[in-house]
Amino acid sequence: MDFEKVCQFLFEAQARGAETVLVTVGAVEGSSMRNPGTIMGVAEDGSYAGSLSGGCIESAVVAEALDVLRSGAPRVVRFGAGSPYLDIKLPCGGGIDLIFHPLGAGGFAAACLGSIRARTPLSIVTGTEGVAHVDEWLPPQFDPATGSCTFGHWPAPLLQIVGHGAGVEALASLARTYGCAARILTPDERIIETLNAQGLAAHFLRRTSQTELLESDPWTATIFLFHDHDWEIDLMEQALQQPHFYIGAMGGRKAHAFRSEALMARGVSAEAIATIRAPIGLFHSSRDPHTLALSTLGEVIRTYEATDFGAALG
Secondary structure, X not given: OOHHHHHHHHHHHHHOOOOEEEEEEEEEEOOOOOOOOOEEEEEOOOOEEOOOOOOOOHHHHHHHHHHHHHHOOOEEEEXXXXXXXXXXXOOOOOEEEEEEEEOOOOOHHHHXXXXXXXXXXXXXXXXXXXXXXXXXXXXXXXXXXXXXXXEEEOOOOEEEEEEOOHHHHHHHHHHHHHOOEEEEEEOOHHHHHHHHHOOOEEEEOOOOOOHHHOOOOOOEEEEEEOOOHHHHHHHHHHHHHOOOXXXXXXXXXXHHHHHHXXXXXXXXXXXXXHOOEOOOOOOOOOOXXXXXXXXXXXXXXXXXXXXXXXXXXX
């Protein structure tokens, strides 16, 4: 979830007149901490945002980026196995190809932030013309000979948390700590006041029929945390009709049997009901709110990482 932080760092550095370098993982060989397409930003004063390893090459990456600024020309550098830098090793034994591109004074970082905040896919394209932002997801490509690459980025997961109780607060706070956006709908005014004071978007759910409050896109996980499952049915029926990559609900098997029967009575298909994760989370019988939040967020992120959004969106 470093992508937005790196883009924000580059934008702020350029705004104060600093020269910057975009570092992109082009390819990895063997085990690696980061995937191709991961980015890091470096400013002329040696400050940086993002990481490309477990901390073993970041200092060398910054030094290389500063040398790129001095030369003014992009380059591809291999670290780890097969690298000319024999004294810089990756503990995992693998190798990583990094593309260094000076950004100049263009609007690349601002354009990326615009896509991120609009929750639309984007791609980073590098080549002889420099670095460009493209307003769509493109499949990955990398040419180590020229340093040209294309890497698409999907919007980050958004957790839409619908419910009441301490689990709502715990999950919203944990999601923000991890780097996910969170949107909360709850009939509990105390929770709204608490979360709004923390800068989280919490909205008052007055009635079970307020389905118009649900907002979703293909990168949204809608999570129901109601102890009173009568609150769920209208809202869950609507959520199942909206784009999403995950829907989960708190409660045991009896609770899920109740909601399944209620949804079927509304005409919701068995196939749609089968997509609901219930009991929710990676590990069940979690009665502590913080454990439930951790279990749920783990399942959401695992599902997000496993989803082929290109295929899902056609």
